[in-house]
Amino acid sequence: MAAIDQRTEELTQALRTAGVRITRQRKALLEVVAGAEDHPDAVELHRRAVEKMPGISLSTVYRTLTELEAQGVIQRLQFEGEAARFEHTETDHHDHMIDVETGEVVEFRSERIEALQAEIAAAMGYEIVRHRLELYVRRKPSGG
Amino acid sequence: MAAIDQRTEELTQALRTAGVRITRQRKALLEVVAGAEDHPDAVELHRRAVEKMPGISLSTVYRTLTELEAQGVIQRLQFEGEAARFEHTETDHHDHMIDVETGEVVEFRSERIEALQAEIAAAMGYEIVRHRLELYVRRKPSGG
DNA sequence: CTCCGTGCAAATACTTTGCACCATA
DNA sequence: TATGGTGCAAAGTATTTGCACGGAG
Numbered sequence: 001m002a003a004i005d006q007r008t009e010e011l012t013q014a015l016r017t018a019g020v021r022i023t024r025q026r027k028a029l030l031e032v033v034a035g036a037e038d039h040p041d042a043v044e045l046h047r048r049a050v051e052k053m054p055g056i057s058l059s060t061v062y063r064t065l066t067e068l069e070a071q072g073v074i075q076r077l078q079f080e081g082e083a084a085r086f087e088h089t090e091t092d093h094h095d096h097m098i099d100v101e102t103g104e105v106v107e108f109r110s111e112r113i114e115a116l117q118a119e120i121a122a123a124m125g126y127e128i129v130r131h132r133l134e135l136y137v138r139r140k141p142s143g144g
Numbered sequence: 145m146a147a148i149d150q151r152t153e154e155l156t157q158a159l160r161t162a163g164v165r166i167t168r169q170r171k172a173l174l175e176v177v178a179g180a181e182d183h184p185d186a187v188e189l190h191r192r193a194v195e196k197m198p199g200i201s202l203s204t205v206y207r208t209l210t211e212l213e214a215q216g217v218i219q220r221l222q223f224e225g226e227a228a229r230f231e232h233t234e235t236d237h238h239d240h241m242i243d244v245e246t247g248e249v250v251e252f253r254s255e256r257i258e259a260l261q262a263e264i265a266a267a268m269g270y271e272i273v274r275h276r277l278e279l280y281v282r283r284k285p286s287g288g
Numbered sequence: 289c290t291c292c293g294t295g296c297a298a299a300t301a302c303t304t305t306g307c308a309c310c311a312t313a
Numbered sequence: 314t315a316t317g318g319t320g321c322a323a324a325g326t327a328t329t330t331g332c333a334c335g336g337a338g
Contacts (some may be wrong), residue, residue, distance in 0.1 A: 016338095021291095021292060021293070021336095021337060021338075022337080022338095023292090023293060023294080023336075023337065024336090024337095025293080025294070026293090041327095042327080042328080043327090055294095055295080056294090056295090057294070057295050057296075058295095058328095059294080059295070059296080059297095059328090059329080059330085060293080060294055060295075062327090062328060062329070063293080063294085063329085063330095064293095066329095078222070078224060078225075080222060080276070081222075083326080083327060083328090084327085084328090097264075097265065097268065097270060099270070100273050106268065108264055108268065110260060110264055112260055113257055113260050113261070113264075116254060116256055116257050116260070117257070117277075117279055120241075120252060120254055120257075120279075121241065121279055121281050122284070124241065124250065124252065125283060125284050126241060126243070126279075126281035126282065126283055126284055127281060127282055127284050128279055128280070128281050129244050129280045129281055129282050130280045131277070131278060131279045131280060132224070132276065132277070132278045132280075133261075133275070133276070133277045133278075134275060134276045134277075135261055135264070135265055135270075135272055135275045136272070136273045136274045136275060136276075137265050137270035137271060137272050137273055138270065138271055138273050139269060139270055140266070140269050140270055140271050160313090165311090165312055165313070165316090165317065165318070166312080166313095167311075167312065167317095167318060167319080168311090168312095169318080169319070170318090185302095186302085186303080187302090199319095199320080200319085200320090201319070201320045201321075202303090202320095203303090203304080203305085203319080203320070203321080203322095204318080204319055204320075206302095206303060206304070207304085207305095207318080207319085208318095210303095210304090227301080227302060227303090228302085228303090
């Protein structure tokens with residue numbers, strides 16, 4: 001978990017530099033976010049944050065998530081009919097595949113799709129600001 | 145508008161066959177849906193339905209939209225940070241491009257992207273149930 | 289010591305639901 | 314006439330906000 005601590009420290013410094021005050025609550029949430037390998041929603045993040053900083057409120061979690069999103073530390077995901085989920089900003093952009101049976105979320109990236117999207121937008125006189133691609137999938141029978 | 149009336153009539157028959165009772169409220173909403181060339185939300189659909197059937201309630205609109213979605217007559221769209229919008233099910237599947245400045249929604253379709261998506265899912269052992277692709281775009285300066 | 293952040297509760301926005309009455313098939 | 318649909322108001326979710334107090338810089 002040393003890697004997470006280091007990542008948290010880096011984020012802390014970067015945020016402080018950006019003029020964001022690092023409170024115990026924010027520290028706790030940063031640790032949770034840096035350590036999350038899944039795609040938790042606000043309530044789940046709050047649940048985890050409470051373990052590190054008892055008493056932290058859900059409002060503070062929401063407020064901090066908004067701030068972290070603005071600072072580019074995390075990204076907000078909005079899947080069909082679900083509460084918003086969050087993920088830390090990776091080095092690379094990626095899209096999501098959601099297993100409709102299990103709810104499992106798999107990340108993927110396709111340069112070809114990215115390129116095609118830009119091409120399509122350009123052909124219609126637009127440039128892409130951001131995009132959202134979600135594949136709702138089911139595990140293949142795969143012969144047995 | 146004869147085309148819309150005919151489309152409404154077709155839908156009415158299909159729904160009746162599927163065991164869905166056609167009330168004045170549902171008739172009104174069907175007409176509105178069949179005549180909508182844009183992507184209205186529930187409140188806007190209600191506004192339009194009231195003109196055809198004064199007194200129709202928002203709850204009924206929501207309930208009917210859920211029913212129409214289940215029957216495959218319409219599709220629910222969920223863009224970022226907006227209330228759900230609805231569109232009638234076209235012959236062809238398509239994706240959406242949303243102009244972030246104006247809010248305008250443009251439909252598009254790319255066989256190549258569709259094929260790539262299926263390919264990517266297959267490579268990971270999945271088959272696609274449905275997908276969602278949204279391009280949030282901005283009009284290009286285009287040398288002006 | 290001064291703001292900015294926090295917890296709390298209330299407000300908000302969208303959507304769903306319980307219930308008594310009404311209308312379609 | 315027997316369901317199933319409707320309007321209304323109230324409840325439900327997910328998220329945001331006003332306010333007085335508290336802690337980070």
